[in-house]
Amino acid sequence: MTSPAAEFIDRTLQAEGSEARAGADAGRIGGGMRFYGASVGAVRGAVRDARRRHPISTHDEVTALATELWSEPVYERRLAAIVVLQREVTMLVGNDLTRLEQFLRDARVRELVDPLATDVVRPLLERLEGAEASRARRITDRWASEADPHLRRAASLL
Template identity: 50%
Template sequence: MTEVPDVAAAAEFIDRTLQNEGAWYRADEVGYRLGGALASYGSSIGAVRGTVRDALRKFKDMGHDTTVMLASALWGQPKPGSQPVFERRLAAVVLLQTKVQVLRHSDLTRLEGFLRSAQAAELAGPLVSDVLVPLLAGLDHRDRQRAAAVLARWRADPESQLQTAARLLEKELTQ
């Protein structure tokens, strides 16, 4: 499988498109709803989904490494010293939902970081239900055992978001 040579170009395409699709009134609403925890471009959910779809068409054949690097780039700050942006993080979730088949048990640590820093139920919920659940469902027996060890650690973590995710996901591992 061919990897996209320039993750930065894909992240820039998504970021620029999301900014162009934004509206101040939606940005204000998101900022108010999230208590200023994340910045917002004011892009609609449909625009976020369409932007990720267009990026996947433009930057074809994304494999595992490119997918997780792009998701991490989108999850982070758009530039040093700036606040993370809700729509960029939502685009990372949509990307991971779309490419969940390329994810591995070793990605649980990265996804843990996303859950810890989500700062919004609208991000944490889909990460669990639409990324982690199908990821775990696709693991073989050995990787399920490894994932169970990670979930046991999450269950004991003081972060309530991880505890909740662990409880939901352990049900998936036992099915």
């Protein structure tokens, strides 16, 4: 089932996209994903407008929306998921690292890995304290020796 916020974002991104830009982005970014051809500004605007129409007020709503957007291998949807997490990073908790690790594994391209690591994972790690912070550091330290190049890159950015 698709949430109203995710439907709104997806519909807006498709409307804002262009075939020419989608082709250019696919050639430049790659990663085997689909591209709508929407600009970064359009992605940010779609998330902003969706939040106005469909307020997000809980941790579970934030993570559910991000997960729903990420579930399709469409570059702009995944970028929108990152924007949602960036805007609500203070709601994230240490246990969210499992979901974020999966996003990093599925990211396919640096253009998604880098903002996810620097604008979501890093601020989350900086907020954690005590045992939760120690557990999170063990997880992200493990990323540095993973076979997955996206996790290694993320670890290097933290």
